[in-house]
Amino acid sequence: MEDLGPANKILGMQIHRDRNNRKIWLSQKNYLKKILRRFNMQDCKSISTPLPVNFKLSSSMCPSNEAERKEMSRVPYASAVGSLMFAMICTRPDIAQAVGVVSRYMANPGGEHWIAVKRIMRYIRGTSDVALSVSWVSKLQTVVALSTTEAEYMAATQACKEAIWIQRLLEELGHKQQKIPMFCDSQSALHIVRNPTFHSRTKHIGVQYHFVREVVEDGSVDLQKIHTKENLADVLTKPINADKFIWNRSSCGLAET
Incomplete structure (x- = not known):
């Protein structure tokens, strides 16, 4: 060598x-x-x-x-x-x-x-x-969303999965990471994330997309509202x-x- x-x-x-x-x-x-x-x-x-x-x-x-x-x-x-x-x-x-x-x-x-x-x-x-x-993705969702709110909610789950993977990778390299801040410009999607009893609007959504609720609840991710003008x-x-x-x-x- x-x-x-x-x-x-x-x-x-x-x-x-x-x-x-x-x-x-x-x-x-x-x-x-x-x-x-x-x-x-x-x-x-x-x-x-x-x-x-x-x-x-x-x-x-x-x-x-x-x-x-x-x-x-x-x-x-x-x-x-x-x-x-x-x-x-x-x-x-x-x-x-x-x-x-x-x-x-x-x-x-x-x-x-x-x-x-x-x-x-x-x-x-x-x-x-x-x-x-950096890491990013831009593509059409593979499932049908019945509203913009649902589309934002599903996208938040995908973003959480990627962020947690990067967090674990950095920790393996010796860089301990704190709670992951993540931003969403949809107030209604944030409401669904923070209100797990909101069944009438979410009972038809695939179980895997509720992952975002779990990581927000256990403190791994801090999901915050961001104004549309500031949405990267x-x-x-x-x-x-x-x-x-x-x-x-x-x-x-x-x-x-």
């Missing part, structure tokens, strides 16, 4: 260290530039957000005849989305919501869908230097205006290297 010194790259990700401030970042700058060159977007005009506010894609935009399908067959849609998805999973949660939207039309993409993919690349063009090291998770769930997007991005730990 040979000691090659501190690691500076892993799985195509660059590792940046600031030992004085005890910080570490992961970056895919070189990979992202390679993607842009691959799809001839290296000289495109950059933009400030992956998708505009109130942006909508739908299946009605899919090709409706053979001529349109033949035209779109020449577009490397699946390859482009797959390339962006790898960056999203590794170091770029700021494009998670946008990539999640365009990935729904992989089977039969239309021209509008391809324009949206290229817009994400234009955003990447201006932000290829940003890096981070918005960048993972919907298109937002440029000012809030940039604030969310930096608050999540994404910084230029």
